[in-house]
Amino acid sequence: MTRKDPIGPEFYVPLGTAEKVSDVAFYLAAALSIIVLLVDKTTQPKLYQAIQATFALAVIGVFVCGIVIRTYFAARAHSGRIADFVSNAFSVPLVASPSEGYYNTSANDPFLRIGASVLENTLFTKSIVAKMLYFERSRIGIYVFVWLWAVLYRATDLDLLTVAAQVLFSEQLLSRWVRMEWLRSRVERLYDDLYALIQSNSDITSKEFRARVVEGLIRYETSKAQAGLSLSSRVFHKMNADLSQKWQSLSGQLGIAPSKSPGP
Known part of the structure; x- marks a missing residue:
């Protein structure tokens, strides 16, 4: 395809x-x-x-x-x-x-397609964010250590400490790391919920199944919007092959017939 x-x-x-x-x-x-x-x-x-x-x-x-x-x-x-x-x-x-x-699923029912696609998206998102966090945690750790050392070192100029604090607690550093940790946790929970839903529910035409699928889609999209983060394209391309293979295996376990194209 x-x-x-x-x-x-x-x-x-x-x-x-x-x-x-x-x-x-x-x-x-x-x-x-x-x-x-x-x-x-x-x-x-x-x-x-x-x-x-x-x-x-x-x-x-x-x-x-x-x-x-x-x-x-x-x-x-x-x-x-x-x-x-x-x-x-x-x-x-x-x-x-x-x-x-x-989207790597060929399920015929539209709500099952939504559930499968969101499950695939959460698999990719949680894995990519977890990989991005290796660098992010290291960077924040170094910044915090240096800043705390400067605070405890009495000879450090107060103006320099103020500027360093403004940089550290800015949108691009500490706030970004907190939002990334929150998004990872949120998407991991959603992944587990969707997996359990598709695995345990045999009646995909039921109102409950469809409502939970739509709720999962809304949770995923609002989580991304609230976090305000873009996934690293470099990390995506590096992990794409392994994640696509993992999705092929996972979708097979759930009885979802995927296409043979690469992951999203």
């Missing part, structure tokens, strides 16, 4: 680019906030003013990027993906160019 995913290049690639721009602006602002403390404004007033102006522009850039990402790029990407998801489940073209071979 041919695999085509127009949603990724059209919506998620611009989202990834916007997030990279936001990260660059953040780290530039963080670096300038420290550099400005090391410049003597009495002996080098022009350099000091230039750094201050650049720092102000970087801070504004971080703010603008955050607003644009949340209200436009992320919202547009999530809307496009869920529309494509529903199109696949009910075989109704809700988007101009629906994906082909992206």
Whole structure:
């Protein structure tokens, strides 16, 4: 089966680019906030003013990027993906160019297709986020250790400590790690719930099964939206083959007939 995913290049690639721009602006602002403390404004007033102006522009850039990402790029990407998801489940073209071979199940019942697709998505998401957390935990651990050492070391300048605290407790560092841990935990629970639901329920036409499947879809999508995180494409491509093989085995155990295309 041919695999085509127009949603990724059209919506998620611009989202990834916007997030990279936001990260660059953040780290530039963080670096300038420290550099400005090391410049003597009495002996080098022009350099000091230039750094201050650049720092102000970087801070504004971080703010603008955050607003644009949340209200436009992320919202547009999530809307496009869920529309494509529903199109696949009910075989109704809700988007101009629906994906082909992206969802690895050929179940005929639309609600079973939804349940199987969300289960596959949770398998990929929880595994990728868990892998991303190896780096994230190490990075946060180093930052926290250095900051605490600086706090306990009495010779550390108070202004430098304040700047370091602002960087550490920012949206891009400590908050990102907390949201990543929350998303991993949330998706892992949903994965277990959906697996148990599909495994134990023989009547896929019952109202209870369909209601729980829809509830699972809503839980998954709202969890992603609340976390506000994009999965690493590098980690995805690295783990894709193993996760696709694991999904083939898992779907076989559940009696879901998957297609032979790669995972999402």
